[in-house]
Amino acid sequence: MEAGQGLWSKSAIDYGTVKHSMLSLISLTFDDGFRCQFDRALPVLKTHGIPATFFLIANQEPTHEGRKNEWWKIDWRDEDLAMLKKAVQEGHEIGSHSVTHDETKMPEQPEFEARESKRRIESWMGTEISSFCYPYYHSHLYLGDAVRNAGYRQARMGAQNSYYALSAPLDFNLDCRQVSKHDDVKEWIRPDHWHVLTFHGIGDEHSGWEPIPLDRFVAMATELVKYRDSKCLELVTFKEGAERFRQPPAQSSASLEKD
Numbered sequence: 491m492e493a494g495q496g497l498w499s500k501s502a503i504d505y506g507t508v509k510h511s512m513l514s515l516i517s518l519t520f521d522d523g524f525r526c527q528f529d530r531a532l533p534v535l536k537t538h539g540i541p542a543t544f545f546l547i548a549n550q551e552p553t554h555e556g557r558k559n560e561w562w563k564i565d566w567r568d569e570d571l572a573m574l575k576k577a578v579q580e581g582h583e584i585g586s587h588s589v590t591h592d593e594t595k596m597p598e599q600p601e602f603e604a605r606e607s608k609r610r611i612e613s614w615m616g617t618e619i620s621s622f623c624y625p626y627y628h629s630h631l632y633l634g635d636a637v638r639n640a641g642y643r644q645a646r647m648g649a650q651n652s653y654y655a656l657s658a659p660l661d662f663n664l665d666c667r668q669v670s671k672h673d674d675v676k677e678w679i680r681p682d683h684w685h686v687l688t689f690h691g692i693g694d695e696h697s698g699w700e701p702i703p704l705d706r707f708v709a710m711a712t713e714l715v716k717y718r719d720s721k722c723l724e725l726v727t728f729k730e731g732a733e734r735f736r737q738p739p740a741q742s743s744a745s746l747e748k749d
């Protein structure tokens with residue numbers, strides 16, 4: 491996105507016009523730190539100037555949930571850190587998705603999952619982590635208090651396909667849509683509302699859970715930017731979406747820079 495192109499970089503007065511013209515706000519989130527997201531989706535996002543949020547698991551296991559030779563994930567090696575820091579510089583957000591992502595352990599150690607994942611990722615990334623994503627969509631039931639106490643500013647659960655009215659107060663725990671390869675992009679758009687999308691695998695079933703084939707992802711991204719460029723919607727990180735409900739509009743300044 492070029493400077494000044496984004497609707498939200500306009501003046502506060504223009505923002506009022508935009509808001510009342512029923513703009514739709516959409517955030518793309520990616521769970522579990524699957525390598526396929528960075529190998530396949532990230533270049534597509536870069537091509538189109540789409541910002542996204544990646545919820546990463548704060549442990550150094552090479553695969554997700556003990557898989558053998560599939561579902562490869564970020565394990566925080568030096569090359570990962572360099573790649574992730576570059577992604578943040580380009581406008582993407584990194585959030586926390588717990589330390590263990592283990593349904594048998596997390597209920598026993600909610601403070602550790604919330605606070606230690608934040609501490610680790612912040613120390614690896616050298617930047618504040620303000621968004622948390624509850625593993626398995628429903629673990630807010632036992633992690634919710636710990637996540638609030640750890641100092642996060644917003645958290646994502648799911649997946650009930652909620653839309654949030656831009657004119658209404660926002661909850662701390664926020665719902666999302668688990669994107670399916672059969673989704674119709676038009677259904678993601680609801681004027682004057684915020685909608686959060688969630689992706690897991692990008693590729694095939696060896697890439698990650700509920701995979702979206704790359705050609706479908708490319709088609710979705712291409713259609714989204716068509717709507718963005720015709721001023722029907724704006725694409726923002728999860729954090730930026732939540733901040734829109736808190737900040738005076740003139741202070742918002744999200745834009746994804748291309749090299």
Ligand SMILES: [Zn+2]
Nearest residue numbers: 521522625626
């Ligand atoms: Zn997960």
